[in-house]
Amino acid sequence: MREVFFDEDTIFAPITPNVHSAVTYIRVSGSNAIDIVSKIFETKKNLKTLRSHSLVYGKIVNDGEDVDDVLVSLMRGPNSYTGEDVVEIGCHGNPIIVGKVMELLKKHGARMARPGEFTKRSVLNGKMDLVQAEAINSLIMSNNMSSLKIARRIFDGKLSEKITNLKERLLDLLSYLEVLVDHPEEDLANRDWNYIESSIKACISDVTDMIEKSKKSSFFTEGVKICIAGKTNVGKSSLMNAILGEDRAIISDVPGTTRDVVKEIMSINGVPVSIFDTAGIRESKNVIESEGIKRTIDSIKSSDVVILVFDISSKITKNDVLVIKNIREYAGDKMIFLALNKIDLISPGIVVKKERKIKNLLSDYNLNILETFKVSAKTNLNISELKNSIIGKVIGNVNEEIENILLSNSRHKELMSDVLNALEEALESSENRMSEEFIAIGIRDALSYIGEMIGEVTTEDLMDRIFSNFCVGK
Ligand SMILES: Nc1nc2c(ncn2[C@@H]2O[C@H](COP(=O)(O)OP(=O)(O)O)[C@@H](O)[C@H]2O)c(=O)[nH]1
Ligand SMILES: [Mg+2]
CATH class of the missing domain: 1.20.120.430 (tRNA modification GTPase MnmE domain 2)
Structure with a gap:
């Protein structure tokens, strides 16, 4: 049997935000809670003899002067949140009034609660365990x-x-x-x-x-980290915006606009996602750009998923190879989705040829792709398919997974x-x-x-x- 927790102190704290608002609640808990509140609370009924779970209207008074009209609820231990006698005072939501009530509680022997102290008492009194x-x-x-x-x-x-x-x-x-x-x-x-x-x-x-x-719990608590990577100007920032569904990152026709990694938070099918738009990977002597590329690599390394973007409408260049080599080195073991972007710009016949070329290049460098999507960040083609597939591959059935996580x-x-x-x-x-x-x-x-x-x-x-x-x- 657990010993009954006993602390002399009766504690109090506002349990709703102490700001200008309709009502603010102050909770008082401890063996003297009812006694202390009785000394500052004027009502027709006697608080001390009132049965548990009563609601009483009255006034908080100080030396015969009214402080506020309040609604007081009384819960006797062990049938309260903390397991102790608890009185909650609902006063008008003004920090000056709340301050005055707390000052009076202090004057009569209660003290301010520390963070989590009500819940700690609840655990010590066996109302719930620590896990709960x-x-x-x-x-x-x-x-x-x-x-x-x-x-x-x-x-x-x-x-x-x-x-x-x-x-x-x-x-x-x-x-x-x-x-x-x-x-x-x-x-x-x-x-x-x-x-x-x-x-x-x-x-x-x-x-x-x-x-x-x-194992997958961190995806729900911290989010799935998705990194969008590729050469400059292939449409990474546009793809990020298409995925987000709003225009947030800066898009420009000048290659290399995204100098730093841009992070956005969203939810896909109820799963929290952090999505990172990165600087284009290419050879650069520019100090700022090189720093951006370094951060891109860091972001690739720390992601769960990489969306590797190619511009299917333009020629393959040495920078495409550089991108593939970097992804191979830093994300070879991660889930990689291939997004062949700007599909709206070319005819279906060319799409097939270009796709084959890009895939050959990827297999030349032994880069394994989980799934390929031909997308248009401009017209939103296949964007939701890409999003759903990522969540499906990373999580599986979202509701089922959540049901299993303890x-x-x-x-x-x-x-x-x-x-x-x-x-x-x-x-x-x-x-x-x-x-x-x-x-x-x-x-x-x-x-x-x-x-x-x-x-x-x-x-x-x-x-x-x-x-x-x-x-x-x-
Ligand atoms: N037609 C077309 N243009 C696109 C598409 N995606 C991006 N663009 C354009 O390509 C250029 C570069 O896009 P941006 O997102 O800044 O590329 P990033 O350097 O990879 O981030 C911009 O002019 C975009 O409007 C697309 O799917 N179709
Ligand atoms: Mg960009």
Whole structure:
């Protein structure tokens, strides 16, 4: 059983933005919350005897002077967000009024909450585990629908359920091993090795599955990085704008306009995407342009996907070869999509011939292309096909993938990989028929990582690190 968390301090903070607005809510939480608010709140009812989940209208007063008309909600612990007595004061949204109310709360013994302190108390009081608390922060901070969906499922307890189930199975196994340790007289040959090994293997398989299915999570939290690369003037900036659906990058007829890498953020089929328009790759003695090309290479290296653009209407030159060589060197192992642009300028017969020429050149340099699209950045031909194909190849079925992801937070990923290592060590000990103490070490390690993950085994340091990323008031 978890010990009941007890902190003398009653804390408060605005839980809605403290700006000029219709209403601002101030949350007060702690054992003295009701007492303290009673001292500054004038109403017909007695706050102290009111039952939980009541809503009361009244006035905040200071030395007989009205500060504001407010609506107060009262939730008694443990049935509140923090698990403690909570009073929320809804006052008029003016920072001066809010400041005055907070000053009064302070005068009567409460203190300002630290970032994430309400949620931290909620975890310490067993209202939710650490994994769910972190999901709340992701819920608030998500900037796209997909990562929001992932955060929702984790907050709902989908990850916690899996972890708790794993924990229980490991505890069962550990108690079996401990019985053996306590009864050394039993013959080693009588051990149920099959039970030991199959239990460990089943846990390993579950953890591996969780890690595997979460491999694509960074695409949803950080976005798919797409780099548009090619020679100057082939239409990279135009293609970026066609993909974005708006004209944002500067387009010019003078080759080499895009000197720096231009980044735009968008969403394709609900997947966040960062798209990078780069400087054209070519030999250059110009210092600024060379710097631009260097940044292009960096951008190619750090991308998930490269769209390699050729101008199908113009001749192949030595710079095309230079582009291919660079892509081969810096992105040979990445997903490369070929965009043969300016298709609107030439006749179908020439298209076929030119496409063959470009593809021959690519295979001469052993550059593997995932898929080719004949596009026109000018008329938008095949642009949506290109976009859909990229997402399809990188992610697969977006909704299905989102449904499978449980590990999207790097702390969780690291801990689960620690769990996996510990279990593999336990399995090895078991396969080598070592004594149960050795197997138990691995199982105990795995359990301790699990404890760290859900917040059963925590240090002040870890808690501070996690909750300092939260907003004040959450
Ligand atoms: N006809 C036609 N012109 C295009 C197309 N894409 C780009 N252009 C033109 O090609 C020139 C160079 O385009 P830009 O996007 O700046 O090329 P970048 O140097 O590769 O970024 C501009 O005049 C564009 O209007 C296209 O699909 N069709
Ligand atoms: Mg450009």
